[in-house]
Amino acid sequence: MTDSLIQPRTLKGFRDYLPATMVRREWMMQTARQVYRRFGFVPIDTPALEYFEILTGKGSEETDKQMYHFEHGRHHVGMRFDLTIPLARFVAQHHVTVGLPFKRYQIAPVWRGENTQAGRYREFSQCDFDTIGTESVLADIETICVAHDLLAALKLPAFEICINSRKVLKGLLQSIDAGDRATVVLRALDKFDKLGEDVVAKELEEVAQLVPPQIDAVLAMARITGSNTEIIDQLQKLLGSQADAAEGIDRLKLICDALSDMNVAPERVQINLRIARGLDYYTGIVFETILSDLPEIGSVCSGGRYDNLAGKYTKQYLPGIGGSLGLDRLLAALEQLGSGDETAASRTIFIPYFDADRLKDYLQIATAVRQAGFDVELYPEPKKLGQQLKYADFRGFPIALIAGSQELDAGKCQIKDLRNKTTMDASWRPSVKPLTEAIATTLKPVAIDL
Amino acid sequence: MTDSLIQPRTLKGFRDYLPATMVRREWMMQTARQVYRRFGFVPIDTPALEYFEILTGKGSEETDKQMYHFEHGRHHVGMRFDLTIPLARFVAQHHVTVGLPFKRYQIAPVWRGENTQAGRYREFSQCDFDTIGTESVLADIETICVAHDLLAALKLPAFEICINSRKVLKGLLQSIDAGDRATVVLRALDKFDKLGEDVVAKELEEVAQLVPPQIDAVLAMARITGSNTEIIDQLQKLLGSQADAAEGIDRLKLICDALSDMNVAPERVQINLRIARGLDYYTGIVFETILSDLPEIGSVCSGGRYDNLAGKYTKQYLPGIGGSLGLDRLLAALEQLGSGDETAASRTIFIPYFDADRLKDYLQIATAVRQAGFDVELYPEPKKLGQQLKYADFRGFPIALIAGSQELDAGKCQIKDLRNKTTMDASWRPSVKPLTEAIATTLKPVAIDL
Numbered sequence: 001m002t003d004s005l006i007q008p009r010t011l012k013g014f015r016d017y018l019p020a021t022m023v024r025r026e027w028m029m030q031t032a033r034q035v036y037r038r039f040g041f042v043p044i045d046t047p048a049l050e051y052f053e054i055l056t057g058k059g060s061e062e063t064d065k066q067m068y069h070f071e072h073g074r075h076h077v078g079m080r081f082d083l084t085i086p087l088a089r090f091v092a093q094h095h096v097t098v099g100l101p102f103k104r105y106q107i108a109p110v111w112r113g114e115n116t117q118a119g120r121y122r123e124f125s126q127c128d129f130d131t132i133g134t135e136s137v138l139a140d141i142e143t144i145c146v147a148h149d150l151l152a153a154l155k156l157p158a159f160e161i162c163i164n165s166r167k168v169l170k171g172l173l174q175s176i177d178a179g180d181r182a183t184v185v186l187r188a189l190d191k192f193d194k195l196g197e198d199v200v201a202k203e204l205e206e207v208a209q210l211v212p213p214q215i216d217a218v219l220a221m222a223r224i225t226g227s228n229t230e231i232i233d234q235l236q237k238l239l240g241s242q243a244d245a246a247e248g249i250d251r252l253k254l255i256c257d258a259l260s261d262m263n264v265a266p267e268r269v270q271i272n273l274r275i276a277r278g279l280d281y282y283t284g285i286v287f288e289t290i291l292s293d294l295p296e297i298g299s300v301c302s303g304g305r306y307d308n309l310a311g312k313y314t315k316q317y318l319p320g321i322g323g324s325l326g327l328d329r330l331l332a333a334l335e336q337l338g339s340g341d342e343t344a345a346s347r348t349i350f351i352p353y354f355d356a357d358r359l360k361d362y363l364q365i366a367t368a369v370r371q372a373g374f375d376v377e378l379y380p381e382p383k384k385l386g387q388q389l390k391y392a393d394f395r396g397f398p399i400a401l402i403a404g405s406q407e408l409d410a411g412k413c414q415i416k417d418l419r420n421k422t423t424m425d426a427s428w429r430p431s432v433k434p435l436t437e438a439i440a441t442t443l444k445p446v447a448i449d450l
Numbered sequence: 451m452t453d454s455l456i457q458p459r460t461l462k463g464f465r466d467y468l469p470a471t472m473v474r475r476e477w478m479m480q481t482a483r484q485v486y487r488r489f490g491f492v493p494i495d496t497p498a499l500e501y502f503e504i505l506t507g508k509g510s511e512e513t514d515k516q517m518y519h520f521e522h523g524r525h526h527v528g529m530r531f532d533l534t535i536p537l538a539r540f541v542a543q544h545h546v547t548v549g550l551p552f553k554r555y556q557i558a559p560v561w562r563g564e565n566t567q568a569g570r571y572r573e574f575s576q577c578d579f580d581t582i583g584t585e586s587v588l589a590d591i592e593t594i595c596v597a598h599d600l601l602a603a604l605k606l607p608a609f610e611i612c613i614n615s616r617k618v619l620k621g622l623l624q625s626i627d628a629g630d631r632a633t634v635v636l637r638a639l640d641k642f643d644k645l646g647e648d649v650v651a652k653e654l655e656e657v658a659q660l661v662p663p664q665i666d667a668v669l670a671m672a673r674i675t676g677s678n679t680e681i682i683d684q685l686q687k688l689l690g691s692q693a694d695a696a697e698g699i700d701r702l703k704l705i706c707d708a709l710s711d712m713n714v715a716p717e718r719v720q721i722n723l724r725i726a727r728g729l730d731y732y733t734g735i736v737f738e739t740i741l742s743d744l745p746e747i748g749s750v751c752s753g754g755r756y757d758n759l760a761g762k763y764t765k766q767y768l769p770g771i772g773g774s775l776g777l778d779r780l781l782a783a784l785e786q787l788g789s790g791d792e793t794a795a796s797r798t799i800f801i802p803y804f805d806a807d808r809l810k811d812y813l814q815i816a817t818a819v820r821q822a823g824f825d826v827e828l829y830p831e832p833k834k835l836g837q838q839l840k841y842a843d844f845r846g847f848p849i850a851l852i853a854g855s856q857e858l859d860a861g862k863c864q865i866k867d868l869r870n871k872t873t874m875d876a877s878w879r880p881s882v883k884p885l886t887e888a889i890a891t892t893l894k895p896v897a898i899d900l
Binding site: 005006007008009010011014015016017018019022023025026030033037038039040042043044045046047048049050051053054068070071072073075077079089090092093094097098099101103104109111113123131134136137138139141142145254257258261262263310312313314315346348353359360362363364367370371374375376377378379380381391394395 | 455456457458459460461464465466467468469472473475476480483487488489490492493494495496497498499500501503504518520521522523525527529539540542543544547548549551553554559561563573581584586587588589591592595707708711712713760762763764765796798803809810812813814817820821824825826827828829830831841844845
């Protein structure tokens with residue numbers, strides 16, 4: 001009597017990560033942790049579930065609508081849809097304990113029940129870093145540096161961090177008496193690089209309801225390009241007399257100057273006056289990061305400065321600046337570009353379990369090679385060698401260590417390079433050193449980082 | 451006009467991880483990843499949400515009752531309450547793609563709406579490793595080795611892995627004609643070490659409804675202690691003629707023999723015939739790991755062999771063996787024992803931003819020290835030095851690099867050891883090497899692993 005089988009499947013919009021993808025993902029997350037810590041950020045974690053009232057109202061209506069939420073016991077609970085609201089709640093709750101300024105990172109999944117037709121997933125991971133409790137330009141500079149070092153550490157060949165200032169945009173809007181239409185104007189401006197000037201002009205007229213001189217002023221600013229120095233010069237002429245804009249221009253200049261003195265190549269950071277970042281809580285610097293070889297996938301690392309993170313939960317004024325690495329978008333990009341391939345490829349040494357009577361010898365050789373710092377998979381059953389090598393090919397192991405009873409008796413084994421089918425002999429008893437040195441030579445020049 | 455504030459708080463049974471705890475947790479998870487990979491395990495990840503029908507019925511009634519589940523769109527969905535059912539679903543779905551044998555690990559949160567009065571959390575992380583698709587004793591041996599190497603890598607001073615065989619227990623039950631009462635007998639047996647023989651005897655009589663000769667036989671087996679060799683000898687006399695038991699005894703012997711030849715000290719692995727592991731899906735080896743200095747917290751790494759992982763989802767026969775590191779329980783233990791303290795302590799170098807006009811110099815020194823491989827936090831605002839050093843003490847930074855304009859002009863700075871208040875000078879320009887070498891000396895002998 002057997003029950004009928006249940007079809008094994010995942011929910012629509014959800015996915016499994018198979019090993020090859022997951023190895024790359026772990027490498028990305030570990031790289032992010034290392035870069036964040038390099039700049040003094042510390043990790044926190046928060047629950048997947050929060051009180052519904054904590055999660056609502058701070059994001060947009062859209063995220064409220066997309067939230068997974070339900071009744072549990074006497075409470076209405078929701079699954080977090082970003083890491084910013086949990087951070088705001090966390091800092092409101094713990095700022096005395098953790099102290100200010102507070103630099104934290106958090107890498108964790110979030111859930112949004114969005115329309116999956118756009119190829120979006122309903123579960124994805126965010127990888128955020130924020131500096132809370134300071135308005136200093138130093139935090140702005142280091143935020144851009146973190147974005148830079150992060151992308152560099154992920155071995156992306158070419159990327160550009162585009163920065164802009166909401167203060168400049170605010171100044172522009174005030175100068176044309178359109179401060180009350182910030183959100184719609186910024187949303188239109190964000191489309192400039194992708195859809196072109198005409199689309200923006202039309203949207204400024206029809207949606208933002210600006211008149212021609214206002215539209216001209218917005219477009220005049222958006223058209224400014226050149227080196228960062230040139231852009232700042234032109235901005236100063238155009239908007240330097242407006243107080244907010246002047247403040248924004250000064251800060252852009254400070255940032256660009258400082259970065260050129262640090263570990264950041266000048267071509268990596270570009271002022272782009274058309275970057276607005278749709279969400280309306282930013283108040284200072286905003287930034288996006290475009291992969292030069294894959295601009296169509298959009299920004300892979302974005303963020304900006306905000307005035308008051310947690311006003312919904314505390315009277316404590318908490319300005320800050322933060323950024324977010326788009327883990328899943330970047331994962332797709334890395335796979336397309338082949339970056340991190342050497343990390344994703346198996347570096348595990350394969351040992352066929354060849355002679356059934358010599359279990360202990362196989363365990364000993366595996367243990368010795370592991371203790372020398374290599375990952376080793378020992379085949380669990382004494383099947384035919386050919387079958388085991390087929391499995392090794394399927395798995396993509398670079399090297400197999402083959403030993404029958406004669407080799408085992410002599411304390412030797414054969415190192416078979418499964419990629420180019422060459423072989424060499426090495427002894428592993430009484431010392432494993434000749435063997436592990438030969439393995440290290442064979443595996444070079446592959447990186448050893450996890 | 452301000453809205454009334456929403457109280458920042460977490461749901462009952464849920465918690466935030468603050469940085470000091472989270473640093474230790476990240477270290478544990480990264481250590482687990484490294485050990486798992488050392489043995490050829492590869493990572494996967496699965497969704498937090500699954501179809502309700504996938505999650506139900508395979509666990510116990512208790513877990514079904516504790517599951518967070520709700521309607522979403524047209525579907526009934528649940529949050530996973532362990533990583534075993536998602537693994538079963540995953541392997542049923544992907545075994546052709548990933549190939550067999552399949553050795554995977556997964557580190558991820560799970561949710562159980564249990565009674566929180568017992569001090570349990572409703573969200574906790576599991577850290578599982580399993581070898582699917584083989585019945586080989588080699589997989590049993592390596593599973594015990596992984597548990598051993600994991601606990602050793604976490605620098606636990608003393609632990610004991612207790613192993614037993616469900617085959618032996620099954621043989622015992624058959625020999626006394628009580629095969630139909632396995633679950634209740636095993637549940638009673640599990641209480642032997644904690645509550646004593648009398649409690650077990652009473653439960654065997656009243657709950658399992660065994661008669662005195664049956665109870666005597668169970669207790670006779672449970673009383674067997676001694677070295678592994680002695681236990682195996684006595685078991686062979688007691689149950690060697692029963693087929694299932696004989697098979698179990700042979701395997702226990704093979705495992706103990708092999709481990710003594712590997713990197714495992716004999717006192718680390720102990721046959722314990724009273725370990726049964728309540729859940730009824732185990733069919734072969736079972737194990738638990740007790741911290742000798744904290745036995746009361748219970749097992750920190752447990753697991754066992756099962757016959758058929760995914761029978762609910764596929765006709766493919768999938769035997770396997772797995773284990774699970776009790777991350778949160780172990781985190782509490784590590785904090786009590788002080789293990790990993792050097793990892794949890796901040797290794798970040800603190801640089802006060804001292805002279806307001808020298809922003810660029812501070813950024814340069816921070817960048818140089820970072821590039822040499824150290825984590826650096828630069829204070830974001832040019833406040834008074836005393837105030838900044840107070841902050842540094844609060845944060846627990848080991849070292850501050852202090853430089854005013856005179857030191858900066860001279861390319862020097864003061865290395866202040868904040869733990870013992872000693873100071874020394876070092877130059878960082880034109881080369882940062884004298885400085886970073888002095889920092890490295892000051893930080894020794896603290897480990898550098900993330």
